[in-house]
Amino acid sequence: MCRPDYRKAASYFDESRGLYVQPDWIDVPNNGLSYSPSTNMAPTDVLPVLISKEHEQTGNELSQRVIKPMMWGMIPTWHKGDYKSHGLTTNNCRIESLMESRLYGKPLRNGQRCVIGCQGFYEWQTTKGKGQPKQPYFIKASQKCEAGPVEELDSWEKAMWDETAGWSGPQLLMMAGLFDVWTSPEGEQMFSFTIITMESNSSFSWLHHRIPAVLDSDEMVAKWLDHKQVSAVAAVRLLHPVTSLTWHPVSMLVNNSRNKDNNCNKPIDLQKPKPVNKIMDSWLKRGALPSANATSPKKAKEN
Numbered sequence: 001m002c003r004p005d006y007r008k009a010a011s012y013f014d015e016s017r018g019l020y021v022q023p024d025w026i027d028v029p030n031n032g033l034s035y036s037p038s039t040n041m042a043p044t045d046v047l048p049v050l051i052s053k054e055h056e057q058t059g060n061e062l063s064q065r066v067i068k069p070m071m072w073g074m075i076p077t078w079h080k081g082d083y084k085s086h087g088l089t090t091n092n093c094r095i096e097s098l099m100e101s102r103l104y105g106k107p108l109r110n111g112q113r114c115v116i117g118c119q120g121f122y123e124w125q126t127t128k129g130k131g132q133p134k135q136p137y138f139i140k141a142s143q144k145c146e147a148g149p150v151e152e153l154d155s156w157e158k159a160m161w162d163e164t165a166g167w168s169g170p171q172l173l174m175m176a177g178l179f180d181v182w183t184s185p186e187g188e189q190m191f192s193f194t195i196i197t198m199e200s201n202s203s204f205s206w207l208h209h210r211i212p213a214v215l216d217s218d219e220m221v222a223k224w225l226d227h228k229q230v231s232a233v234a235a236v237r238l239l240h241p242v243t244s245l246t247w248h249p250v251s252m253l254v255n256n257s258r259n260k261d262n263n264c265n266k267p268i269d270l271q272k273p274k275p276v277n278k279i280m281d282s283w284l285k286r287g288a289l290p291s292a293n294a295t296s297p298k299k300a301k302e303n
Contacts, residue, residue: 001037001119001156006048008161009172010117012065012218020166023050023065030190031083035069039119039151039264042257043073043091044084049179049193050115052225065225070114070191075182076103083182083190093178095198095213095239099232104194107178111227113235114179114193115215117172119150120265122254123208136254137207138265141173141216142244151265176213176224176239201241213239 001009007022014021025048027034035046049070053062074090075083093104120140140150148155150170159169179193196213204211215221223230223238230238248267253259 001153003035003048005156005159005169006117007067008159008167009156009169010048010050010065010067011161011167012221013166014064019163020161021063021065021163022161023067024053024063025067026056028068028191029188030069030071031184031188033069033071033190038260039262040122040254040257040260041072041118043089044071046071047116047118047193049177049191050117050221050225051113051179052227054228055112068191070179070193072195073192074103074107074178074180074194075190075192077106077180077182079182080185083184090192090194092197092210092212093194095196095236098178098196098236104178107180108232108236111232112179113224113227114177115221115224116175116177116193116195118175119170120173121175121212122250122265125207133252133255135270136250136252137247138250138254138267139173139207139245139247141171141214142246143171145171147171151267153262173245174215174221176215196239198239198241201243203243204241204245207247211241214242214245216242216244 003025007025011020011022030046033046035048038045041047046069048067050065051068053064053066056062056066072091076086076088079086088103090103093101098104098108120138122136122138124134124136126134138151143150147159147168147170155170159167161167175195177193177195179191182190182192184190197210198213200209200211215224220238224235249270250265251263251268253261254264
């Protein structure tokens with residue numbers, strides 16, 4: 001979704017003012033990378049990330065929560081060279097080893113906690129039958145109001161917001177993460193983040209054995225971001241596998257991270273016959289299959 005809609009959807013109730021507040025959006029250079037709305041975000045893409053204003057060294061008056069675009073996949077602070085060449089898979093981090101991790105332990109102890117608010121995420125279920133492709137699913141937050149389907153852009157664009165009532169649109173899925181700042185050999189800073197995962201519960205394990213650390217209330221979001229009052233140990237103890245999720249199957253379009261089509265997160269009917277593959281149909285008619293040059297990237301392994 002676009003920046004204005006994202007700010008509205010990420011708004012929160014400020015008890016000191018008695019009003020709803022949209023987080024301030026603070027852009028950073030990030031080596032020329034910027035946020036571009038998409039229904040198929042992948043590691044190394046830039047996403048909006050919520051952090052506490054306490055991380056901002058500025059005299060400007062800011063909202064308690066601020067939004068900073070960051071690259072998905074934490075860059076190790078000790079890495080030298082191109083930001084993409086560190087060779088580690090850092091888009092996810094396991095809660096079980098956070099404290100002892102060389103990469104994630106320091107940001108955690110330093111209070112560099114963040115929240116990734118999104119429409120949802122994708123997970124792949126292994127289907128029956130040898131050699132069969134995995135079936136992708138779109139997972140989203142259970143909605144507390146009738147605001148229109150999460151996967152429909154109109155639901156976000158046509159929703160209303162004001163200081164007294166807040167946001168009337170769909171609810172963002174909020175995931176707990178950590179962020180860090182890497183400095184390139186040229187002296188330029190890049191902000192990057194990782195999403196915390198944990199063992200699935202019984203309601204989600206049918207799909208995958210791991211699940212993101214979802215923050216299913218604004219109180220949880222506030223505590224996770226409040227590194228001044230909530231210690232690292234206490235914050236991690238807050239995290240648990242939630243049951244407030246819904247999902248639906250989606251097409252194989254999402255399997256290619258270069259495909260940014262708006263239909264990626266739309267539901268499909270698994271019982272409905274799939275459309276005929278035009279290339280295969282052409283081959284059957286002509287007796288020869290044209291060569292294909294495009295390949296799909298492999299799914300990143302979880303850290």
